[in-house]
Amino acid sequence: MADILIVDDQDRYAELCRRTMPEHHYRGPVRGWQEAKSALERGQGRIDVVLLDVHFDIPEQDLVGFHEGIGARELQDLKRRQGVEILRQLRKLWPDLPVVLMTSRQELALESLPEGLSDEEYTYFLDDDVVDAQTLRGQIDGIVASRRGREADGPVYWGASMAMRRIRRKLAILARGRLPVVLLGPTGTGKSLIARHFVHTRSGRPGRFVAVDLSTIPTDLCAAHLFGAVKGSYTGSIADRVGAFEAASGGTLFLDEVGNLSSDAQKMLLSVLQEGVITRLGDLRERPVDVKLVVAANEDLRARVARGDFRADLYMRLNPATTVILPPLAERGLDQGRLLSFCLEQALARPYLRGLIEDYRQGVGLPPGRVVVVAGGAVPDPAEGVLHLQFPDRGMRLLSRHHWPGNLREFSMVAENAVLFALSELSGVPPGQRPDVVQVRAKLVRDMLSADPTSAQLEGDAWHHTIAVRPQETLNRVAVECERQYFEALWLEHEGSFAEMAALLLGDEGHARKVQLRFNQLGLKVRELKAQLRR
Amino acid sequence: MVEPVDPLQRLPFGARGPLLDHLSRLRHDLGKYVSLQVRWLGASPPPEALRQAMMADLLETHRGPGGGIDAPTVWAGLRPALVGEVPLDDTITVDLSGDVDFERLDDAMARISGVVRDLRGGVDGPQTVATGIEAARTVSDACRALWSRLRGG
Numbered sequence: 001m002a003d004i005l006i007v008d009d010q011d012r013y014a015e016l017c018r019r020t021m022p023e024h025h026y027r028g029p030v031r032g033w034q035e036a037k038s039a040l041e042r043g044q045g046r047i048d049v050v051l052l053d054v055h056f057d058i059p060e061q062d063l064v065g066f067h068e069g070i071g072a073r074e075l076q077d078l079k080r081r082q083g084v085e086i087l088r089q090l091r092k093l094w095p096d097l098p099v100v101l102m103t104s105r106q107e108l109a110l111e112s113l114p115e116g117l118s119d120e121e122y123t124y125f126l127d128d129d130v131v132d133a134q135t136l137r138g139q140i141d142g143i144v145a146s147r148r149g150r151e152a153d154g155p156v157y158w159g160a161s162m163a164m165r166r167i168r169r170k171l172a173i174l175a176r177g178r179l180p181v182v183l184l185g186p187t188g189t190g191k192s193l194i195a196r197h198f199v200h201t202r203s204g205r206p207g208r209f210v211a212v213d214l215s216t217i218p219t220d221l222c223a224a225h226l227f228g229a230v231k232g233s234y235t236g237s238i239a240d241r242v243g244a245f246e247a248a249s250g251g252t253l254f255l256d257e258v259g260n261l262s263s264d265a266q267k268m269l270l271s272v273l274q275e276g277v278i279t280r281l282g283d284l285r286e287r288p289v290d291v292k293l294v295v296a297a298n299e300d301l302r303a304r305v306a307r308g309d310f311r312a313d314l315y316m317r318l319n320p321a322t323t324v325i326l327p328p329l330a331e332r333g334l335d336q337g338r339l340l341s342f343c344l345e346q347a348l349a350r351p352y353l354r355g356l357i358e359d360y361r362q363g364v365g366l367p368p369g370r371v372v373v374v375a376g377g378a379v380p381d382p383a384e385g386v387l388h389l390q391f392p393d394r395g396m397r398l399l400s401r402h403h404w405p406g407n408l409r410e411f412s413m414v415a416e417n418a419v420l421f422a423l424s425e426l427s428g429v430p431p432g433q434r435p436d437v438v439q440v441r442a443k444l445v446r447d448m449l450s451a452d453p454t455s456a457q458l459e460g461d462a463w464h465h466t467i468a469v470r471p472q473e474t475l476n477r478v479a480v481e482c483e484r485q486y487f488e489a490l491w492l493e494h495e496g497s498f499a500e501m502a503a504l505l506l507g508d509e510g511h512a513r514k515v516q517l518r519f520n521q522l523g524l525k526v527r528e529l530k531a532q533l534r535r
Numbered sequence: 536m537v538e539p540v541d542p543l544q545r546l547p548f549g550a551r552g553p554l555l556d557h558l559s560r561l562r563h564d565l566g567k568y569v570s571l572q573v574r575w576l577g578a579s580p581p582p583e584a585l586r587q588a589m590m591a592d593l594l595e596t597h598r599g600p601g602g603g604i605d606a607p608t609v610w611a612g613l614r615p616a617l618v619g620e621v622p623l624d625d626t627i628t629v630d631l632s633g634d635v636d637f638e639r640l641d642d643a644m645a646r647i648s649g650v651v652r653d654l655r656g657g658v659d660g661p662q663t664v665a666t667g668i669e670a671a672r673t674v675s676d677a678c679r680a681l682w683s684r685l686r687g688g
Contacts, residue, residue: 131574132574
């Protein structure tokens with residue numbers, strides 16, 4: 001079944017479609033651009049196809065392109081090609097939504113569709129000026145199958161925007177080549193996810209995927225971690241060590257936060273890229289490695305080169321001409337409902353949320369089975385073993401209005417937390433509700449969106465922390481979260497000076513390295529905090 | 536043997552634009568809707584569905600705020616500007632009489648007028664349905680042919 005929006009100034013196509021193709025769900029007819037835009041916004045990405053008439057005989061003020069002083073001929077022309085004008089507007093907001101123009105290409109041939117509107121992947125025409133239901137049904141089925149097939153190519157976080165489709169195509173090509181791939185983009189945009197699940201899987205390489213977050217490795221251990229070491233090569237080296245390059249040989253090595261590489265490690269990396277061999281620390285033997293290298297950074301590496309923080313020759317070896325910049329979540333044309341399902345499916349694969357769900361099922365007497373996320377709209381009828389997690393329309397609107405500065409990571413956390421709290425608030429089935437439906441109230445979504453999980457505010461002489469504590473959270477987890485926020489606040493307060501932090505925490509500036517190590521263990525990243533400092 | 540004159544090739548100066556507008560309206564308001572529902576049914580539809588579709592096409596070819604308008608009435612509003620009875624655009628007058636597609640259209644509309652009279656008189660047997668459908672298809676084709684020829688030329 002397809003979800004179809006009909007944009008037409010007459011009722012006839014809508015009537016005919018409903019009568020002769022009742023298997024689909026129809027919206028409309030809507031009479032012009034403004035109504036179409038509202039309907040598409042309400043559709044929240046659920047609309048599969050738009051059937052768009054071309055000739056619109058509607059009030060002048062409703063015509064796209066109408067202006068005071070328009071001549072009679074020009075007005076006629078505007079009405080005759082109003083569908084094209086509507087398509088032009090629609091493409092600015094929904095670049096990839098399939099649209100069937102209810103006329104033949106031949107009829108429009110000389111109207112010269114503006115550039116980008118005639119992309120055959122998304123804009124379709126009738127075979128003839130007038131079409132029969134059977135032909136249109138076949139066309140719609142083909143469009144829907146193609147659209148769903150494209151979506152099946154990759155997880156929903158890719159989104160449907162033209163920009164993301166281009167990035168996918170580019171990455172698919174880069175993945176197969178031998179040259180390194182550079183991924184840039186703000187935090188939480190899924191660089192690691194894409195390196196692991198897209199670049200590595202398409203590289204055709206049989207070896208492992210190995211990821212190294214360089215922001216969490218102390219500078220003096222970085223070389224050993226990447227290139228390996230022989231016993232005794234540095235203090236505390238009690239055995240031979242295989243580095244990340246060797247571990248990933250034949251596969252893919254993902255270096256996150258590559259801008260954090262020390263100058264020594266940069267030099268060694270350059271050598272590996274040039275020669276295709278590594279030498280473990282303290283060893284003389286060269287070992288060949290064959291690695292598909294993917295590096296990521298939050299900031300443009302060119303800026304680091306310009307500042308002298310990153311070697312220009314290494315930068316050039318990283319194949320910067322093909323750098324892929326991942327746009328923030330808000331710019332990906334994402335279907336929030338599908339993204340919600342995706343994130344919750346991921347969360348349900350982990351024991352914690354899955355356990356809570358099973359507890360709830362047992363508590364209300366539901367048999368084990370699937371969990372289905374209902375993103376807005378009505379709750380489906382009960383089905384054997386299905387538990388519905390329902391996000392109401394209002395909650396979905398809140399999600400779609402949020403700007404997601406933390407991108408995919410933030411979305412995923414909000415989704416998971418909202419469900420966790422919804423479950424924790426329940427004690428049995430509320431009166432008048434179905435046991436197979438867990439409602440995630442809009443208020444809960446709003447609370448999750450307004451909470452800043454990393455906030456620690458100085459009030460008077462005391463730090464005031466706000467943390468979200470999950471049901472059944474361990475004390476250790478709560479303590480670590482408090483500690484993380486405290487470290488973050490201190491780092492910002494002391495503008496990144498680990499020595500000052502050490503003096504405060506341990507009474508000795510000389511313990512800066514210990515503090516830095518703990519800072520890294522807590523998952524804090526200097527680069528992200530530096531961005532906050534700049535703000 | 537004398538070659539037939541093609542009226543579309545001998546238009547008065549400045550007539551092409553206004554005529555193209557008029558033919559565009561003709562193609563949309565009459566040519567598209569006079570056979571829309573019948574063609575929508577595709578090949579071999581049930582006879583009753585075909586009869587109802589044909590009646591809807593011919594009796595409610597145009598739908599306005601005041602209700603349905605039949606095909607002959609739509610044609611009556613468009614035809615005078617095509618045979619020089621009223622100007623197309625202020626001062627410009629054209630006459631397509633003698634044009635092969637226009638004559639085809641005019642003849643088919645005459646047949647449709649007869650069918651509409653029959654339908655309004657309660658005559659809606661298979662012969663009436665077949666005549667209406669054939670004439671409506673001819674009207675659609677002729678409207679499109681006129682518009683395409685002028686546009687292409």
